[in-house]
Amino acid sequence: SLQVDIVPSQGEISVGESKFFLCQVAGEAKFKDISWFSPNGERLSPNQQRISVVRNDDFSSTLTIYNANIDDAGIYKCVVSSQEEGDSEATVNVKIFQKLMFKNAPTPQEFKEGDDAVIVCDVVSSLPPTIIWKHKGRDVILKKDVRFIVLSNNYLQIRGIKKTDEGTYRCEGRILARGEINFKDIQVIVNVPPSVRARQSTMNATANLSQAVTLACDADGFPEPTVTWTKDGEPVEEVEDEDKYSFNYDGSELVIRKVDKSDEAEYICIAENKAGEADATIHLKVFAKPKITYVENKTAMELEDQITLTCEASGDPIPSITWRTSTRNISNEEKASWTRPEKQEV
Known part of the structure; x- marks a missing residue:
């Protein structure tokens, strides 16, 4: 009888991998038909793309399973037929496993x-x-x-x-x-999440002196937070072709140029990253130098009992007003009296 062997005799293939099996015949029979059968008993056709059967010579045939999947598992059978010896067969149990x-x-x-x-x-x-x-x-x-x-x-x-x-x-x-x-x-x-602190919680400046003031806060966090600013709740942004506001490289310092009274406000620096946000508040107080806004000149007779001179001034804080002649100050005892904070009559 014919001796039929399959090499390797057992087969383990991981999903997605490929493997071949060689069916060999030993014996003197002159004509041999070598066929492969799938686990469901179906004869496998030669030269299929994924499960391929190729006759090598009179004594061997190769079964190749390409790109194996779980459904390919089972017992494959190689059957050799000859007129003199009849049929002989060998089987191989193909196991398909999923690698980690x-x-x-x-x-x-x-x-x-x-x-x-x-x-x-x-x-x-x-x-x-x-x-x-x-x-x-x-x-x-x-x-x-x-x-x-x-x-x-x-x-x-x-x-x-x-x-x-x-x-x-x-x-x-x-x-x-x-x-x-x-x-x-x-x-x-x-x-x-960010943490942020103002270097100074209150800043002072004087208006109309072409002053610049720098508001600064220090922010920490990971990733490095971005820093933005608001003024009384409205965003502060650099405007092209204007030099009113500018920021340093990371936004932690806000420079306000040509400070005037309208710059007085509550400024908030906001540090934000993907983990959260935090903010710190800086109050900018802008002082205005005293300015005499109205003064009245009068001519008086030498023997007049009383004369009233009016002087009005503005400023922040509200300025105090004193009077003097070309040679001396006029004291309160000389009947100088306030009529309103920014106006004094004598």
């Missing part, structure tokens, strides 16, 4: 400082894998830090995540039965 793969394990994964972070790592495999999480080369569970918990779905939870927890975490899957191992490194980023 990471279906959903994005990197980086970002979290806000203080949150309960859950690092996602979905592992696909034919057999249930054992998942180990490592950080800085060590199993995180061996740290004995109660903040680190491996959840029932094999995700890693870090309670109250800190900036110091940032770094590379390894999601490692193992299949004991096959001695198979695979891993995915995941970069964990911890974002820190």
Whole structure:
């Protein structure tokens, strides 16, 4: 009788991989028909694209499975027929397995400082894998830090995540039965909400002296926050071809040029990043130098009992008004009296 062998005698193929099997015939029969049959008993046609059968010579034929999928699993049969010897056959059990793969394990994964972070790592495999999480080369569970918990779905939870927890975490899957191992490194980023403080909470300037004043605040956070400003709730922006406002490179300093009374306001610097925002308030007080807005000249007779001279002045704060002659000050005892804060009569 004919001796039929298939090499290799057993076959394991991972999903997506390819493998071939050689059917060999030993014997002296002159004519031999070599056929391959699929697990469902269907005769396989030669030269198909994905599951291919090729006759090599009088004594052998090759079955090739390309890009294997789970449905390809089963017992394949090689049947050799000859007029003298009849039929002989051999079988091979082809097993298809899913190698360890990471279906959903994005990197980086970002979290806000203080949150309960859950690092996602979905592992696909034919057999249930054992998942180990490592950080800085060590199993995180061996740290004995109660903040680190491996959840029932094999995700890693870090309670109250800190900036110091940032770094590379390894999601490692193992299949004991096959001695198979695979891993995915995941970069964990911890974002820190901004903090901001004004260098001075109150700033003073004097109007109409072509003065410039700088309002400044210092902001921290991760990622580095962007800083914007408002004046009494309205955005402060640089305007092209105008030099009223300008900012330094990171927006933390606002320069106001040619300060006048209209610049007096509550300014807020707002620091913002993807983790949140914070703000600080600076009050700008603009003083105005005293300015005499009205003075009345009068001519009096030498023996007149009383004469009234009027002087009006503006300024911030409200200016005090004193009177003097060319040689001396006039005192209150000489009947100088206020009629309103910015107007004095004598």
